[in-house]
Every structure is written in structure tokens, then in C-alpha cells.
Amino acid sequence: MLYFSLADTAKTEHLLALDGADERLKLFKADLLEEYSFEQAIEGCEAVFHTASPVKFIVTDPQTELIDPALRGTMNVLNTCKKTSSVKRVIVTSSMAAVIVRQPPLEPNDVVDESFFSDPSVCMETEYWYPLSKTLAENVAWQFSKDNGMDMVFINPGFIIGPLLQPTLNFSVEMIVDMINGKNPFNSIYYRFVxxxxxxxxxxxxxxTPSANGRYIMDGPSMTIYEIKEIMRELFPDLCVADTKEEGEIKEIIYKVCVEKVKNLGVEFTPLKSSLRDTIISLKEKCLI
Structure with a gap:
């Protein structure tokens, strides 16, 4: 679903409850696939954050479920920004998925930085549809920026955890719930979270930051699923953290990540232990575990 009704309190209540929402928050109806449906929301704005894109790793129709919303949605937002003279800068939420899918595959000694881009042909060959959608969307945004002289900055995060605003699970935090329940979401040993x-x-x-430019990759240190579970057990002794059920061949992409550029933007990374603690506290408060 690419849009929701403003009357759907399950989708809006947590936003309207934010501090200062009465004075400073306005909600608008828009659809990623509907051309210029963002005009009302963007009118008069100096900056636009384009964060919306479906996150799915299992799909039946990748074009409809992932690629169209990511690609056409990005172009619809950017075309509206181009038409809106007040817009000075656009910040696009991309993903590490648009960074790390390459040929030859990344090796343990490789140090990934902002110069690394996923290869769409490799994404297609491996049927990595979500990385394909994010790679194509970022590529068209880069081209749009060059063609139109638009000031654009890209943030490329990995799997995101932490306290939830909404009352429902999102994809990344659901991975933590899966781990608690003994599942291995990507059938991997190593995971990274931000x-x-x-x-x-x-x-x-x-x-x-006026000097902000280009891409900023954000990813945490690599940790094994077993280390993550031990941290959970240490933090929450009463939480029933199930042993991991191994399912077939373990898939691995191991590499190092250089995050100095985003640190120079004034971002210090929250330790994984603190992120896990606050994630689980939030899940408990919202009765999601």
C-alpha cells in the first residue's frame, strides 16, 4: 500500500501525538505512483526529505511491489521539487542495499565507503529485488540532480533498529523479534544494525550543514547472531530468547565499512547494546513481544 487515509487513526495517531504536533505538523495525502500528488505537501518548502520506499525481500511481483514505487515515486517527488522554486535542498533516503551488491562480491578485507555502488545487473541476476529498487532509484536521483543542478544529499543506512514511533512492526525491527523467537531472518551468521x-x-x-554533499553511508559493526542473542539475554534475563534454528546453507557478505564521512557530519553512532535495549523496551511497551 503506497498511501493511507488521513482518517485512519492507526496510521496517524502516533504522529499527531508527537510534541508540538498541534502547532508544527501537517499531514497530506499523497501517492508515490501519482504524478504531482506531492505538490500540496511540498509547496513553500525549502527542503524535502524523500524517505518513502517499500521494504520487502520476498515478493511475487518485484516490478509492482518494489521497483515502480521506488523509481517512479522518486521521480514524482523530484519533479515536484523542480517545479517548486522555494526548494533549496533535497535529502534522499537510500540504503546500504544500493552500495554492497557487486561483482566480484565483497571480501572480508574490503573497506566499503561512499564510492561503492551496487550493480543493477548483479541485483537482477541474483534476484535481489529490494537492492535493485534502491539502486535504480538512487541512480535516477543522481542523474536528475546533475541534469537539473539540484542540491541533493543521500543517506545510505543499513538495517535500522531502535525505538518505534508507530504501533506496528517495520521490517528491520521485525528482524529482532524473529531473532528472539529463534529465527534467522537472512540465514546469516553476521548482521549489522544502525x-x-x-x-x-x-x-x-x-x-x-551547508557543506553537506553526496552520499553518507551508515552501518554498524558486524556482529554474529549469537553475540546479538547473548546481549539480549544479558539485558533482559526474563526475556525468553530462543536458540537459533539453522536452516540450510548460511549466506554471508562480510566486509568492513568506513563511516568517517557521516561522523564528520556530526553523527556519533549509538552502541548496538544501547540500540538493542531501547528496541526491546519499545517492543514491550507496544505489546509487540
């Missing part, structure tokens, strides 16, 4: 509060700060600083 805190939602750090990602939000990077977006704000990308707007407020």
Missing part, C-alpha cells in the same frame, strides 16, 4: 535516532540526526544535519 540506530534510527542516528539516521534521523544524519538527515537533519545533512539539511542544516
Amino acid at each position: 540506530d534510527v535516532r542516528d539516521v534521523a540526526l544524519a538527515h537533519v544535519n545533512a539539511l542544516e
Whole structure:
């Protein structure tokens, strides 16, 4: 679903409850696939954050479910920004998925930085549809920026965890719930997470720092699923963290990540232990575990 009714309190109530929402928050109806449906929302704005894109790794129709919303949605937002003379800078939420799918595959000694781009042909060959959608969307945004002289900054986070605003699970936090329940979401040994509060700060600083430019990758240190579970058990001894059920061949993409550029933007990374603690507290408060 690419839009929701403003009358749907399950989708809006948590936003309207934010501090200062009565004075400073306006909600608008828009659809990623509807050309110029963002005009009313963007009118008069100096900056636009384009964060919307479906996050799914299992799909039956990748074109409809992922690629069209990501690609056409990005173009619809950017075309409206181009028409709106007040817009000075656009911050686009991309993904590490648009960074790490390459040929030859990344090796343990490779140090990934902002110069790394996923290869769409490799994404297609491997049927990595979500990385394909994010790669294509970022590529067209880069081209649009060059063709139109638009000031555009990209944030490329990995899997995002941390406290939830909404009352329902999102894809990344659901991975934590899966781990608690003994599942291995990507059938991997190693996982990386970044805190939602750090990602939000990077977006704000990308707007407020005049010299901000290009891409900013954000990913946490690599940790094994077993280490993550041990941290959960240490933090919450009463939480029933199930042992991991191994399912077939373990898939791995191991590499190092250089995050100095985003640190120079004024972002310090929240330790994974703190992120996990706050994620689980939030899940408990919202009765999601």
C-alpha cells in the first residue's frame, strides 16, 4: 500500500501525538505512483526529505511491489521539487542495499565507503529485488540532480533498529523479534544494525550543514547472531530468547565499512547494546513481544 487515509487513526495517531504536533505538523495525502500528488505537501518548502520506499525481500511481483514505487515515486517527488522554486535542498533516503551488491562480491578485507555502488545487473541476476529498487532509484536521483543542478544529499543506512514511533512492526525491527523467537531472518551468521535516532540526526544535519554533499553511508559493526542473542539475554534475563534454528546453507557478505564521512557530519553512532535495549523496551511497551 503506497498511501493511507488521513482518517485512519492507526496510521496517524502516533504522529499527531508527537510534541508540538498541534502547532508544527501537517499531514497530506499523497501517492508515490501519482504524478504531482506531492505538490500540496511540498509547496513553500525549502527542503524535502524523500524517505518513502517499500521494504520487502520476498515478493511475487518485484516490478509492482518494489521497483515502480521506488523509481517512479522518486521521480514524482523530484519533479515536484523542480517545479517548486522555494526548494533549496533535497535529502534522499537510500540504503546500504544500493552500495554492497557487486561483482566480484565483497571480501572480508574490503573497506566499503561512499564510492561503492551496487550493480543493477548483479541485483537482477541474483534476484535481489529490494537492492535493485534502491539502486535504480538512487541512480535516477543522481542523474536528475546533475541534469537539473539540484542540491541533493543521500543517506545510505543499513538495517535500522531502535525505538518505534508507530504501533506496528517495520521490517528491520521485525528482524529482532524473529531473532528472539529463534529465527534467522537472512540465514546469516553476521548482521549489522544502525540506530534510527542516528539516521534521523544524519538527515537533519545533512539539511542544516551547508557543506553537506553526496552520499553518507551508515552501518554498524558486524556482529554474529549469537553475540546479538547473548546481549539480549544479558539485558533482559526474563526475556525468553530462543536458540537459533539453522536452516540450510548460511549466506554471508562480510566486509568492513568506513563511516568517517557521516561522523564528520556530526553523527556519533549509538552502541548496538544501547540500540538493542531501547528496541526491546519499545517492543514491550507496544505489546509487540
